[in-house]
Amino acid sequence: MKQPTGFDTPEVSFENIHHTPQDWRDRAALRFVKFLRFFADRLFAGRYGHRAVVLETVAAVPGMVGGLLQHLKAIRHIRDDEGWIKELIEEADNERMHLMTFIHIAQPSRGERWMIMITQAIFYNFYFFLYLFLPRIAHRVVGYLEEEAVVSYTQYLEQIDAGTVENVPAPQIAKDYWGLSDNARLREVVIVIRADEAAHRDTNHDFANKIADGSHN
Template structure:
């Protein structure tokens, strides 16, 4: 469920920066690309875990509702304060790192079956063909750490009274 909304902040931030760039005829310093890469990366987390979990129809319906509410709330929040919006995502990513660490502990204890990694994960993260769910969780947790750092960095830039375009975005991590 969390991965369905995790892709929203990057898409919203990227979209709003894209529109701002078009209105002002200025570059974004790579931030549009960085935020859209984050959104795509989070979407791939979802696609991967959907292969493992196989959600039911009512879970999919819940996703539509939660995503609709979160998208609009985050959109308004980003318009009001990009600094707050990025900081909030940084903290959410910290929670995601903690959750994936707990997931790894449960895998290691044998409470969750360490099934073979889905093909989509092997292709996306260029993992060895014999990779397992544990290998996937490790790379996903690393992605979340990167998202945490990017969003805290973006918030820090705003906190300093500057615009994101004034500082080059950290891109190309995948």
């Protein structure tokens, strides 16, 4: 289980960072993510809880795929993975907990549950082959996806602060996982999840950079 981050107050330090594309690979990854963002914005508009349920289903895929392929690669080449496998699997589990949390908050409809299954099936197969043949782009895609997640959760917080979204009590699963206080509410949940997404953003951009400069093959 993830150890409590301590980010259970609105005063958590936070940076909204964007990785500037360096070449056609980075630009392709960014354009793909912006394409996905376009459809997500139109499909869910201001329904941030329901949006999180579907998008966290996608977000939980890359870490598991990357961890699996890095595991097989390390075995195949009989070399150390440099901590990548553990990092990626933990990322996947963390994103899964985001999903479990928002399931309690948003209560997705039967249609949205079908959308979750279909989206996961499509994205898993796409990402598996992307990572298999172009791991640098795969990590950059995740880095940019996490940048967009940070933006979305920041907007979510703004809606909560404005009173547009009800600041409901945090579900017990979130209190247990992040070590939040008994009286924690949705606002604190969104803050810790945004911090997680920012960490995944930085990790995946760093992994893409290491592949690019040849320090990890």
